[in-house]
Amino acid sequence: MKKFGVRQCRKEDGFALAEIMVAAVIMILAFVGIILTYIRCQELNEMSQNKSLATRAAKSRMEQIRNTDFNLVLATYNNVPFFDGNINGAGVSYVDNTDPDLLQVTVSFCWQQKNGLVVGEDQNINGVLNAGEDSNGNGMIDSTVQLVTFVYNE
Numbered sequence: 001m002k003k004f005g006v007r008q009c010r011k012e013d014g015f016a017l018a019e020i021m022v023a024a025v026i027m028i029l030a031f032v033g034i035i036l037t038y039i040r041c042q043e044l045n046e047m048s049q050n051k052s053l054a055t056r057a058a059k060s061r062m063e064q065i066r067n068t069d070f071n072l073v074l075a076t077y078n079n080v081p082f083f084d085g086n087i088n089g090a091g092v093s094y095v096d097n098t099d100p101d102l103l104q105v106t107v108s109f110c111w112q113q114k115n116g117l118v119v120g121e122d123q124n125i126n127g128v129l130n131a132g133e134d135s136n137g138n139g140m141i142d143s144t145v146q147l148v149t150f151v152y153n154e
Contacts, residue, residue, distance in 0.1 A: 043113070043115060046114060047113065047119070050087055050089075050119070051119075051144065051145060053084065053111075054084075054087060054089055054143075055109075055145050056084075056086075057082075057084035057086070057091055057109050058091055058107045058108070058109045058145050058147050059147065060084075061093055061107050062105065062107050062147050064077075065151065066149075066151060070151060070152075070153045070154070073095055073103055077095055078093070078094060078095040078097075079093075080092065081126065082127065084109075088112050088125065089110055089111025089112065089125055091107060091108060091109035091127060092108055092122075092128070092140075092141050093106065093107045093108075094106045094108075094140050100153075101152060102150055102152045103150065103151045103152075104149075104150055105148070105149050105151055106140065106146065106147070106148045107146070107147045107148075108140065108141050108142060108143045108145065109145045109146075110125060110141060110143045110145075111125070112125055119143060119144055120141065120143030120145070121133045121135055121141045122141045122143070129141050
């Protein structure tokens with residue numbers, strides 16, 4: 001005779017310890033992946049913000065150079081470092097006077113991220129090209145933020 005209202009327990013009911021452990025490992029791996037993705041997004045966000053600040057600092061320096069009398073640009077700005085209080089970095093401006101009536105002005109800005117990564121060739125962030133920093137051998141500090149313009153004698 002069958003009993004009604006009472007459920008019979010079978011061996012297949014519930015989860016085995018091994019199944020729970022596998023599910024826990026899968027969840028842990030998923031959470032680790034999500035956390036690593038979040039951390040990388042934070043780093044990229046910081047890189048983007050710092051690149052914007054570095055670009056603003058380089059543009060500001062370029063405007064200072066453009067507002068300077070042509071005859072003073074070479075003496076005032078060639079190989080001269082500058083700093084910006086909004087970012088942990090340094091910039092430098094170079095003036096090429098191969099043509100006496102046309103100056104090529106290059107402004108580079110390097111900075112250091114919070115994680116220690118230095119963006120640009122200036123590894124010690126001092127605005128000076130030290131031994132071992134010029135990786136491409138062009139005699140200038142290069143960076144991802146580098147502006148080039150020409151200033152001509154009117």
